Every structure is written in structure tokens, then in C-alpha cells.
Amino acid sequence: MASSTALRELQRDLENKANDLSKLQKDIAKNHQVRKKYTIQLGENELVLKELELLMEDANVFKLIGPVLVKQDLAEARANVRKRIDYISAELKRLDATLQDLEDKQKSKQETVFKLQQKVQSFQAGKGKA
């Protein structure tokens, strides 16, 4: 009797750990998606900065704000784009750190789940013999 409740407990524990693991994997997938989006934006902004820097000081720059093209100061536009690039780079670095952390947690969770599975199996084998 005691051994079967212990077995059930082990199995419940295994289920919980497996759920945690799948949640971790979903988080990692989401992290990758956000990372992809940021990488694309970073690339686009760098292209824009290159174009802006090629311009002579008297060229006109416009920004699309809603349906309106608003004239911008070249220096201001450059500064804005640079700031955006810095922001996106910082976000990417933050995401990298989070991803590393998630992957480490995932690895350790996988090990825990595996060990639990082995325990359950040996338990069931033990019960069978007795």
C-alpha cells in the first residue's frame, strides 16, 4: 500500500516536472521569435543610418508619422536612428542573457525528469517482483 502511494507521488512529481519542462521550451521558442524580430529591425535601422550618413547636410529628410510626412532635421534623424539602434542592441543582449538562463534551466530540468523516470521505472520493477 505504501509503495503504491509512493509510486503515485513519484508519477505526479514526474508530471509536474514534465509540465515545467514544456513551459520552459515554449518560453525558449518565444524568445527566439522576439530575437528574430529585433534582429530584423536592427538590420533595417542600420541601413537607414548608412543612408542618412551619406547625405549632405542640406538634404531634406522626412519621417512618416501616420499619414503625414513630416520634415526632420538631418542631425535629429541621425540621432534618433542611432538611439534606436542602441536600444535594440541592448534588448538583444538582454534576450541573449535570458535565453542562456532558460537553456540552463531546461537542461537541468531534463536531467531531473530523466532521473525521476528512472526512479519510477525501477519502482515499478521492484513492485512487480514483490
Place this chain on the structure above:
Amino acid sequence: MSSSKGIGIGGGVGGPKTTAPVATELDKLSVEQLRAVKEQADLEVNLLQDSLNNIRTATARLDIASNALNDLSLRPQGKKMLVPLTASLYVPGTLDDADKVLVDVGTGYFIEKTMVEGKDYCERKINLLKSNYDQLLEVATKKKSIADEVGIVLQAKLRQLTPSQ
């Protein structure tokens, strides 16, 4: 006339977080692992093909924009034209100064350029896309050959296993 911007040029290949275990001998892997490796390789090849298609589309659009620019530069000032207000509504108008063009450089920024600079911009973008396309093509062919190799080894393994029953 604003030119079309490239469709996510740099970011097309941002996704695959692959760590292909090509260092290990393909022979040593079991059928299951071989199958998994082949699936992953096929997935990567598909992704790369998609990116290649995207780049081709973007290059085509830039080509059209460049041609439109060239055409525009031939038109004299004051020429009568029909200006599109919506996809089905055009209003008559006259062509003003065709020497200045507005170029869409991305993230909502538009730059006023002369006709010459505009053409130059299109050229530059097209060349950039072409070189990206070539690089991508190289990577894609390499990945495809790996995928094919894995497929061959997998089939050989399967044939080995089944007669030995």
C-alpha cells in the same frame, strides 16, 4: 515617386538555431537519430529556400522601381499625367520637377534625393541584394548536399537492417 524598400534584407536567415552534429560520424548514428538529423536538415533547406525567394522578389521590385525612375527622368516637366489617389481613382495632373525624388529608406524615413542619387540608390540596393543572394545560395547548396548525404546514409542503414532479419 518613392522607391520600394527591400523586404527584411538582413533578417531573412535570422531564425535557425542549428547545431548540426556533423562532426560525429553519420555511420555511428542510429536510424532514429539519422531520421531526426535528416528532418532538421530538410527544415533548414526549406527555410533557406524561402529566404532565397524573398530576396528574389525584393530584387524584382527594386528593378521595377529603378525602371520607373529611368522612365520618369525622360519625361519633360509640365507633361500631363494621371496621378493615382487610390487603386481605382486617378486624377489628371502635370508633372512638376522630376529631378527630385523621395526615397523610402525604411523605418518610416524618407529622403529627398536628386534623380541621379535616386538611381544610384536603386543600383546600390540591387547590388547589395545580389551579393546577399549569392552568399545565401552558397549556404543553401551546402546544406542541401548535407541533407542529401544524410538521406543516403539513412537509406543504406535501413537496407542493412531489414535483410538481416
